Amino acid sequence: MNQLDAIALHWRRAPRRWGHPLHSLCSYFAMFPPHVPRVFIEWLTRSGDVVYDPFSGRGTAPLEACRLGRLGFGSDANPLACVLTAAKVDPPEINHIEARLLDIRRSVPSSNPKGVHPDIRMLYAPDTLRQLCWLRDTLNLHDRTDVFIMATVLGMLHANYKPGSPPRGFSISMPNTFSMAPAYIRKYIDQHHLKPPVVDVFDMIDKKVKRLNLPNVNATRGMAWQADAREPMLPFQKPVRLVFTSPPYLSVIKYGKYNWIRLWMLKYEPRQIDAGLVATSSINRYLEFMKGLLLSMASVLSSNGYLSLMIGDVADKRSGLSTNLAERVWKDAAQSLGWRRLGIVNDHLPVQHKVSRIWGHQKKGAATKVDRILILAPPNTSHTLPPTPAGFSWNSANHWSEQGRS
Numbered sequence: 001m002n003q004l005d006a007i008a009l010h011w012r013r014a015p016r017r018w019g020h021p022l023h024s025l026c027s028y029f030a031m032f033p034p035h036v037p038r039v040f041i042e043w044l045t046r047s048g049d050v051v052y053d054p055f056s057g058r059g060t061a062p063l064e065a066c067r068l069g070r071l072g073f074g075s076d077a078n079p080l081a082c083v084l085t086a087a088k089v090d091p092p093e094i095n096h097i098e099a100r101l102l103d104i105r106r107s108v109p110s111s112n113p114k115g116v117h118p119d120i121r122m123l124y125a126p127d128t129l130r131q132l133c134w135l136r137d138t139l140n141l142h143d144r145t146d147v148f149i150m151a152t153v154l155g156m157l158h159a160n161y162k163p164g165s166p167p168r169g170f171s172i173s174m175p176n177t178f179s180m181a182p183a184y185i186r187k188y189i190d191q192h193h194l195k196p197p198v199v200d201v202f203d204m205i206d207k208k209v210k211r212l213n214l215p216n217v218n219a220t221r222g223m224a225w226q227a228d229a230r231e232p233m234l235p236f237q238k239p240v241r242l243v244f245t246s247p248p249y250l251s252v253i254k255y256g257k258y259n260w261i262r263l264w265m266l267k268y269e270p271r272q273i274d275a276g277l278v279a280t281s282s283i284n285r286y287l288e289f290m291k292g293l294l295l296s297m298a299s300v301l302s303s304n305g306y307l308s309l310m311i312g313d314v315a316d317k318r319s320g321l322s323t324n325l326a327e328r329v330w331k332d333a334a335q336s337l338g339w340r341r342l343g344i345v346n347d348h349l350p351v352q353h354k355v356s357r358i359w360g361h362q363k364k365g366a367a368t369k370v371d372r373i374l375i376l377a378p379p380n381t382s383h384t385l386p387p388t389p390a391g392f393s394w395n396s397a398n399h400w401s402e403q404g405r406s
């Protein structure tokens with residue numbers, strides 16, 4: 001075991017379900033467990049530092065940063081990810097959400113919406129769809145309360161539940177992780193004679209929000225925005241102390257296509273979203289992309305900052321041979337650009353515990369068996385890693401630091 005690998009024991013020893021309830025606001029492909037950024041943020045940053053994730057996904061790292069009194073920033077090229085991250089790093093007070101929900105509920109039209117695509121209509125009961133369409137047309141995604149309501153809706157647009165048990169989402173029962181293809185859903189509905197549940201969207205949002213343990217008005221907050229990671233356009237001046245991120249996998253994950261229901265709610269075309277995201281199984285193209293990322297991260301990090309890249313090994317589908325992708329990123333991208341390698345943490349997890357298992361990678365022979373976190377320092381710097389922490393307390397799943405205090 002390399003000396004740094006011991007740090008992985010901290011998150012391996014954490015309670016499996018540890019985490020603030022906000023983390024599970026909405027599921028997302030290839031999300032990392034909150035334990036891992038938590039350990040890095042506590043180890044490599046101090047209160048008031050900026051922590052940034054340029055592939056923020058559902059906002060795991062920025063949320064953990066805010067909870068620790070750091071400024072948690074996240075960007076992503078996928079607008080779905082931006083809404084989820086924004087909701088987590090800048091949640092409104094609960095009374096604002098309740099007042100807004102009441103306000104919107106009062107104005108829901110009594111007639112059914114026109115022109116809704118049959119692929120959407122098959123999922124929801126007519127009254128539920130009427131409420132959803134009204135929220136879709138009314139919520140203003142430049143307003144933090146509305147963004148939060150939208151993120152909560154996105155997390156409940158489809159959900160899995162057993163026949164006879166109370167619905168956990170608004171749709172017929174289906175996975176909550178991704179949207180299955182419309183033709184498949186239609187066939188499944190016909191075969192199983194499924195009827196959409198009759199649910200009140202506003203009541204369900206209200207109940208869910210009450211369970212999220214939202215922080216008070218003084219809680220440390222952050223920011224989220226939409227950007228390509230190679231041109232992150234940071235909306236602030238302060239240099240970043242830690243970039244903690246997991247870039248897209250070396251595989252073709254169609255975040256748009258498999259989120260078509262959530263993207264309908266957000267009024268985006270899935271194909272257009274996929275066209276703007278990096279998804280490649282070519283190692284050379286991937287390394288080129290990583291070079292672009294490294295150049296942009298060098299310009300945002302402080303002279304004592306760290307870049308931590310969580311990158312899983314990939315297995316060749318035919319030969320089954322595994323590539324240590326983090327090592328390739330170091331040798332074939334970072335080193336030549338002048339970055340300094342401070343260390344690597346190798347986290348060997350059984351495949352059934354991996355986040356990637358939800359995407360069925362193991363069936364295709366591409367399961368990530370080892371996650372590695374490559375820790376780099378920007379070019380022309382001389383700092384080193386601080387000593388690794390002796391221990392972590394995992395008691396504070398709900399704690400959220402307040403501004404100006406640690």
Ligand SMILES: C[S@@+](CC[C@H](N)C(=O)[O-])C[C@H]1O[C@@H](n2cnc3c(N)ncnc32)[C@H](O)[C@@H]1O
Binds near residue numbers: 028230
């Ligand atoms: C592995 S996921 C990150 C998941 C995240 N760590 C979490 O816990 O939810 C990779 C993310 O990269 C985003 N992405 C893909 N290409 C991008 C690009 N060129 N610029 C910014 N984000 C991109 C995807 O939308 C996806 O959210």
